[in-house]
Structure formats: C-alpha cells, structure tokens
Amino acid sequence: MRDISLYLELGTYCSALYFAFPFLLGYSTHTQWEAASIAIFMSWFNFLVLCQRFQMFGLYIVMYMEIMKTLLQILFIFLVLIIAFGLAFFILQSKEKYQANSTPLLSMYRMLILLFEIEYVQTIIVPYFDSKSDTMHFPQVNFVFMTVFLLFMPVLLVNLMIGLAVGDIQSVLRYAHQQKLRTQVNFHTKLERKLPFLMQLTPEMLTLRPNEVDNSMRTWFMYLIGLDPLHEYKKDSSSSSYSDRMIPILKSVLDLRQEVQQLNMNTKQIMRKLGVANDDYYTGEQTDEMIADPSLDFTNNQMLWKKM
Numbered sequence: 001m002r003d004i005s006l007y008l009e010l011g012t013y014c015s016a017l018y019f020a021f022p023f024l025l026g027y028s029t030h031t032q033w034e035a036a037s038i039a040i041f042m043s044w045f046n047f048l049v050l051c052q053r054f055q056m057f058g059l060y061i062v063m064y065m066e067i068m069k070t071l072l073q074i075l076f077i078f079l080v081l082i083i084a085f086g087l088a089f090f091i092l093q094s095k096e097k098y099q100a101n102s103t104p105l106l107s108m109y110r111m112l113i114l115l116f117e118i119e120y121v122q123t124i125i126v127p128y129f130d131s132k133s134d135t136m137h138f139p140q141v142n143f144v145f146m147t148v149f150l151l152f153m154p155v156l157l158v159n160l161m162i163g164l165a166v167g168d169i170q171s172v173l174r175y176a177h178q179q180k181l182r183t184q185v186n187f188h189t190k191l192e193r194k195l196p197f198l199m200q201l202t203p204e205m206l207t208l209r210p211n212e213v214d215n216s217m218r219t220w221f222m223y224l225i226g227l228d229p230l231h232e233y234k235k236d237s238s239s240s241s242y243s244d245r246m247i248p249i250l251k252s253v254l255d256l257r258q259e260v261q262q263l264n265m266n267t268k269q270i271m272r273k274l275g276v277a278n279d280d281y282y283t284g285e286q287t288d289e290m291i292a293d294p295s296l297d298f299t300n301n302q303m304l305w306k307k308m
Helices: 002-024 032-053 058-073 075-093 104-113 120-129 139-167 169-194 197-201 217-224 231-273
Strands: 281-283 290-292 304-307
Touching (some): 002 032, 032 058, 032 169, 058 169
C-alpha cells in the first residue's frame, strides 16, 4: 500500500501542476480540466488509502483493497467477455438509430454498463416491434446473443466476484488486521524520524486506571488513531477469562485420568486372581505365533493375546 500511495501522490501532483500552470501564463486550455478531474480523483483515493492507519475504519479499508486485488486478478476474464459481446453487438446493431453501438469502443463500454442495468426494452423489444425496416436487422441473432450475455455476465461473472469476496473473507480479515498494524507502525516510525521532538514528549511511565470513566476528547482521538492505552489490559483480561474457562476442563481431564488408573489397577487384580502372570499376556497386534483368548474382553479396543 505504500507504493500505491506514492504513485497516487505523484499522479496528483503532476495533474494539479498541469491544471494550474496555464493560469500562471494568463490563458486556459481545454485539456487542463481533464487533468483537474484526474487530480481530484487521485487525491481522494489517496486519502482513502491513508485512512488505513485509523482504528475505527482502517480494517475495512484494508479489506476493500485486498478484494480489489482479487478483482484485478480476474479482470482478464472481464476484458475477454466484454470485447466478445461488444464487437458482436457492434456488428449487429451499429446501424440502429439510437447509436448505442455505433463504434466498437462505445459498444464495449455499453456492455460494461449492461452488467448492472440491462436496457433490453429500448435496445431489443422496441426495435423488434416498431415495424420499421431500418431497425433490428438481425432479430434472431440479437435475441440469442442477449440471452447468452445475461447468462455469462450478470449471472455467472458477477456471482463469481461475490463468491470470491465472501469465500476469502476470513483470511482477508486476518491479513487486514496485520496489514493495518504494519501501516500504523510505519506511520509512527516516519513521524518520529521527521519530528524528533516528539520523542521528548513521550512519557517514560503510563498509569492505567481501567475503572476510571474518561469521556474526554483525548481518549476518543487515541482510539481513532489506534493508540488505545487499555488495549493490552483488555487483552490480558480476555486471556484470564479464557484461563478461567479452561480450569473446569482440566479438572475433568484429571478425574478421567484417575479413573483410568483405577481401572488399570482393577484389571491387574483380576489377572492375579485368575492366576495369570503378567508375562503371559500383553497388548499388541496378532502374529503367527499368537492366538486370541476369547475369554477376556477389554474396553480399550485392544485384544489380550496369549503366547502358545
């Protein structure tokens, strides 16, 4: 994300200079307003990237950026299908009066718009029933391509993107938390390097009062930028509560261990009363020199074998 922010800042500065420089010379050009729109977009998108370090909504911004990477990975499928349907509809509808598919680029752009708003009434239904010879020259092929487009693009491809976003949400969430912490550390390190006097303002000791109610603006601001002083205390509290829940489980395990030991002692006493030596019986797998003794039954799913 650091490289993305660098490129966005560079593009913003270049576009802003290209927009402002003609005014310094006393004239205005047509293309400088295009540069202004690019500068506005890049500056606000860069602001979104820089907001990753904030505790309140930085996690969701990182998740958004990771899902955008997944979208860029399947962008090739998008481009191939958009080019395919765009050129097909350009050939079939380039002479229509509404001029939506008059050029190949306009036709491909229209296919992209149709993913979210399918205008089949104005493009298919009205030209088909207007009884004019100069509209809808190939109605059958148009209906076939529109049906295939509806199946391939809005249904299959959009659901593929939703499935990728939802299926990887847990891994993305874990990675997003780590990425947010790394961004905060990099930001604080750069800030301390550029503003060394902040090191003198850093207190050597911090007193925590978890039961004290503090509604000041400072507490809210520290939470916003991810500097919650009670974070470690809350983490320790959650760990202690987890340990409290584990104590009954450990006691149950110890009780089961004692019961198993008692069963083992009872088994040895039974063997001694039967006059069976410990060397004659052992637990293990059967070999050619052993036969199973069916008179004995053990609950641990292991047979007791006697040597011949």
